[in-house]
Amino acid sequence: MNRRTVLGSALIGAAASAAGVANAKPAAQSAARAPSQPSGRTGPLNLITDVEGIKVGQAHDAGVRTGVTVILAEKPATAAVDVRGGGPAGRETDVLRAENLVQEVDAIILSGGSVYGLGSADSVAAWMGMRGRGYGMGGAPGVPPSPIIPTACLYDLANGGNKRWEMEPPYRRLSVQALEAAGDRFDLGTAGAGYGAEAGALKGGIGSASAVMASGWTVGAIVAVNSVGSVVAPGGKTFWAAPYEIGDEFGGLGAAGLAASAEDWGLSKFGARPRENTTIACIATDVALTRVECQRMAIMAQDGMARAIRPSHAPFDGDTLFCLSTGKKVIDNPALRQVAVAQLGNVAADVLARAVARGVYNATNYEGVTGKTWREL
Numbered sequence: 001m002n003r004r005t006v007l008g009s010a011l012i013g014a015a016a017s018a019a020g021v022a023n024a025k026p027a028a029q030s031a032a033r034a035p036s037q038p039s040g041r042t043g044p045l046n047l048i049t050d051v052e053g054i055k056v057g058q059a060h061d062a063g064v065r066t067g068v069t070v071i072l073a074e075k076p077a078t079a080a081v082d083v084r085g086g087g088p089a090g091r092e093t094d095v096l097r098a099e100n101l102v103q104e105v106d107a108i109i110l111s112g113g114s115v116y117g118l119g120s121a122d123s124v125a126a127w128m129g130m131r132g133r134g135y136g137m138g139g140a141p142g143v144p145p146s147p148i149i150p151t152a153c154l155y156d157l158a159n160g161g162n163k164r165w166e167m168e169p170p171y172r173r174l175s176v177q178a179l180e181a182a183g184d185r186f187d188l189g190t191a192g193a194g195y196g197a198e199a200g201a202l203k204g205g206i207g208s209a210s211a212v213m214a215s216g217w218t219v220g221a222i223v224a225v226n227s228v229g230s231v232v233a234p235g236g237k238t239f240w241a242a243p244y245e246i247g248d249e250f251g252g253l254g255a256a257g258l259a260a261s262a263e264d265w266g267l268s269k270f271g272a273r274p275r276e277n278t279t280i281a282c283i284a285t286d287v288a289l290t291r292v293e294c295q296r297m298a299i300m301a302q303d304g305m306a307r308a309i310r311p312s313h314a315p316f317d318g319d320t321l322f323c324l325s326t327g328k329k330v331i332d333n334p335a336l337r338q339v340a341v342a343q344l345g346n347v348a349a350d351v352l353a354r355a356v357a358r359g360v361y362n363a364t365n366y367e368g369v370t371g372k373t374w375r376e377l
Helices: 003-019 027-032 114-130 171-180 291-301 303-308 334-361
Strands: 054-061 066-083 104-111 151-153 205-212 218-225 280-287 320-329
Touching (some): 066 114, 104 114, 104 171, 104 280, 205 334, 280 291, 291 303, 291 320, 291 334
Parallel strands (some): 104 151, 280 320
Antiparallel strands (some): 054 066, 066 104, 218 280
């Protein structure tokens, strides 16, 4: 055996051992995985709040048919963002660029309302500033800190709710209600930022999921699904995310029937309302990562949208994904950090795909509306 082969074999073996992937199996075999394998076991709640240091609060206005979701970092968390859609609505995304000063955020907001929803961060910033949270240059007396609250919004302005708010959009009010409700548990489906969402031709909503890896690390995702694309294969109700399902978390139908021609997008919005979209999400891990490593994890996790929605990242979507690291656990072997980051990114993509399906699976109709939900297919 030559030197290159020996070194290659040693590195591969060490990487698999350290990252806990030596016994990994294809995602389609998830139902048969042992609990100790990377993406075969959820956290206790199967929510992003299984990641230590993360809380979530939500609020909605049924009359307006919109809502807000706040992902609260109990302590400032390292963050990054990846924007893939052609029509994003975001706030403080540039602050997350690797070369910029501030490396941590206090919260992430996902909101309905398109550009109006960006105001949801105003009241959260004021609420946090009153409590001394935020970035400060020395903490001079009388100078409030500056909370860092990146925000992404989806388009739900044409879903039939009362949007005649004139000078008082509801998002400042809703975001404070959401923040004050923050905790470990929260509703899926027609709730929070997903209250007014539509996923292709189906009712969309808020989805969340988690995975506990063989290493003991946890990865979670939360997503407001308001896509132009369809989350189910044409001709049935099988989720595109079916190969990644754990147990029966979104119906347990299996992956049979996952087929489509390149131009068959099934229950998408094309031909009806192709400009009323955007899927916005946040993934999180308890592993201590740098800003650059969070960025790579976010880039990889975007594949989860493509696995769960067909098509994704279209010109009409504003698909945006944030990544948070709460830093509770340290990668033991620095020499293998990038192997660990690659594994975290891949698990995050699977978790996000599952969260997309769970959001639509749990969605319910508005009062007086029928025929829009996955369960009615």
